[in-house]
Amino acid sequence: xxxxxxxxxxxxxxxxxxxxxxxxxxxxxxxxxxxxxxxxxxxxxxxxxxxxxxxxxxxxxxxxxxxxxxxxxxxxxxxxxxxxxxxxxxxxxxxxxxxxxxxxxxxxxxxxxxxxxxxxxxxxxxxxxxxxxxxxxxxxxxxxxxxxxxxxxxxxxxxxxxxxxxxxxxxxxxxxxxxxxxxxxxxxxxxxxxxxxxxxxxxxxxxxxxxxxxxxxxxxxxxxxxxxxxxxxxxxxxxxxxxxxx
Amino acid sequence: xxxxxxxxxxxxxxxxxxxxxxxxxxxxxxxxxxxxxxxxxxxxxxxxxxxxxxxxxxxxxxxxxxxxxxxxxxxxxxxxxxxxxxxxxxxxxxxxxxxxxxxxxxxxxxxxxxxxxxxxxxxxxxxxxxxxxxxxxxxxxxxxxxxxxxxxxxxxxxxxxxxxxxxxxxxxxxxxxxxxxxxxxxxxxxxxxxxxxxxxxxxxxxxxxxxxxxxxxxxxxxxxxxxxxxxxxxxxxxxxxxxxxxxxxxxxxxxxxxxxxxxxxxx
Numbered sequence: 044x045x046x047x048x049x050x051x052x053x054x055x056x057x058x059x060x061x062x063x064x065x066x067x068x069x070x071x072x073x074x075x076x077x078x079x080x081x082x083x084x085x086x087x088x089x090x091x092x093x094x095x096x097x098x099x100x101x102x103x104x105x106x107x108x109x110x111x112x113x114x115x116x117x118x119x120x121x122x123x124x125x126x127x128x129x130x131x132x133x134x135x136x137x138x139x140x141x142x143x144x145x146x147x148x149x150x151x152x153x154x155x156x157x158x159x160x161x162x163x164x165x166x167x168x169x170x171x172x173x174x175x176x177x178x179x180x181x182x183x184x185x186x187x188x189x190x191x192x193x194x195x196x197x198x199x200x201x202x203x204x205x206x207x208x209x210x211x212x213x214x215x216x217x218x219x220x221x222x223x224x225x226x227x228x229x230x231x232x233x234x235x236x237x238x239x240x241x242x243x244x245x246x247x248x249x250x251x252x253x254x255x256x257x258x259x260x261x262x263x264x265x266x267x268x269x270x271x272x273x274x275x276x277x278x279x280x281x282x283x284x285x286x287x288x289x
Numbered sequence: 290x291x292x293x294x295x296x297x298x299x300x301x302x303x304x305x306x307x308x309x310x311x312x313x314x315x316x317x318x319x320x321x322x323x324x325x326x327x328x329x330x331x332x333x334x335x336x337x338x339x340x341x342x343x344x345x346x347x348x349x350x351x352x353x354x355x356x357x358x359x360x361x362x363x364x365x366x367x368x369x370x371x372x373x374x375x376x377x378x379x380x381x382x383x384x385x386x387x388x389x390x391x392x393x394x395x396x397x398x399x400x401x402x403x404x405x406x407x408x409x410x411x412x413x414x415x416x417x418x419x420x421x422x423x424x425x426x427x428x429x430x431x432x433x434x435x436x437x438x439x440x441x442x443x444x445x446x447x448x449x450x451x452x453x454x455x456x457x458x459x460x461x462x463x464x465x466x467x468x469x470x471x472x473x474x475x476x477x478x479x480x481x482x483x484x485x486x487x488x489x490x491x492x493x494x495x496x497x498x499x500x501x502x503x504x505x506x507x508x509x510x511x512x513x514x515x516x517x518x519x520x521x522x523x524x525x526x527x528x529x530x531x532x533x534x535x536x537x538x539x540x541x542x543x544x545x546x547x548x549x550x551x552x553x554x555x556x
Contacts, residue, residue: 093449095445113450115443121317121320123317124442125501126499130498131442134438134439134450135436135439135450135452159497
């Protein structure tokens with residue numbers, strides 16, 4: 044079953060063409076990652092699929108009654124707004140204390156319900172955002188660079204959590220990323236964009252594609268090796284992973 | 290009871306505080322301070338038009354404030370450089386209004402009441418309009434509370450939750466225009482924005498949730514109205530500035546107290 048389908052979509056921002064000729068769809072339970080360099084229109088594509096920005100040309104169709112759990116790239120909270128975590132999780136729909144306790148425990152931050160959002164660490168903040176998305180009982184999780192600002196063990200454990208969630212709930216996961224190599228291994232499909240869709244396929248197909256190489260060059264190759272090296276040390280991650288160690 | 294001008298003044302002021310409390314919180318959270326300025330300064334232009342065409346002052350200010358609020362809202366949606374644009378709009382609205390009033394023939398218009406408020410001169414009719422306007426704004430904000438708060442936090446998040454951020458913006462725009470029209474008599478065009486921001490900013494020091502902050506803002510606004518009214522009555526000071534002076538003193542007190550409390554435990 045197709046959850047979201049975009050056909051021939053072009054998006055303009057202030058007279059500039061950001062996206063063009065996008066054909067894209069995602070089905071139930073699929074994990075899709077959108078990758079692309081800075082300014083390639085990744086976030087815009089996500090927002091177009093979400094329905095926030097209307098396409099100049101083409102159509103975006105969402106399944107009737109589609110429930111989206113959205114995790115934005117950044118969430119700036121004005122210091123003038125006092126917002127405890129439990130209140131944030133109740134926006135816009137009221138949630139019971141039990142529901143809130145359960146979802147916070149599930150994402151690994153059981154003790155933050157009474158804390159103000161602005162006092163959370165980066166990792167805690169992302170997990171609370173994810174918790175809110177999960178409370179929507181989503182058919183699809185949409186994550187816009189959800190691990191920006193996290194260190195590598197943090198990134199790894201966050202994606203592990205997403206993977207668990209997907210297995211538990213069967214929801215589709217559409218994420219936007221430039222930290223390719225963590226996401227790629229878990230993705231059914233990778234879509235590489237730069238204004239338009241350059242190439243798509245399984246992670247290994249995209250990694251080998253000349254279009255992908257052209258965009259990310261050899262510099263990423265080095266980073267990839269470095270990251271994989273660190274990834275071998277699982278014991279380090281486990282230690283840093285304990286959610287409220289700090 | 291309503292024959293007593295003091296009672297009418299107090300009721301009208303408290304009604305305005307009920308609306309400006311929660312609306313002021315959104316003005317603070319969304320950083321719309323200049324938005325409030327532009328809209329309320331436009332009220333003077335509304336006064337000029339109302340006097341010129343001999344229509345109700347409330348209707349005149351409501352129309353002009355609404356127009357200004359819409360213009361600003363549309364421009365905000367298009368991503369204009371808001372700080373500068375709003376500054377230009379706020380001050381030119383005031384200037385145009387003042388010049389327009391000077392063109393009015395015959396009647397010597399005493400602008401003081403419109404610029405600084407004249408709470409002691411609230412008539413029964415004024416009171417009725419102020420009460421209904423405030424009730425309308427309070428009702429709208431309570432009704433949309435959760436949606437407004439979500440849209441204030443992040444528009445994309447609101448959209449993903451099935452809300453329309455544009456609709457919530459419109460609710461605030463309308464509320465602001467109505468508040469400007471009804472608060473003109475109480476605090477005057479120059480200080481309506483202060484009545485929105487100062488109580489909310491004071492409340493921020495003592496509140497731990499958005500709801501508590503809005504309630505405190507109402508209470509602080511109410512106290513300011515009461516205190517300002519006393520000052521205005523006994524010292525014959527203009528009502529708007531008197532109310533804002535009291536609000537500012539409460540703000541200073543709360544900020545100072547909050548700083549003390551934060552310092553004490555354990556650090």
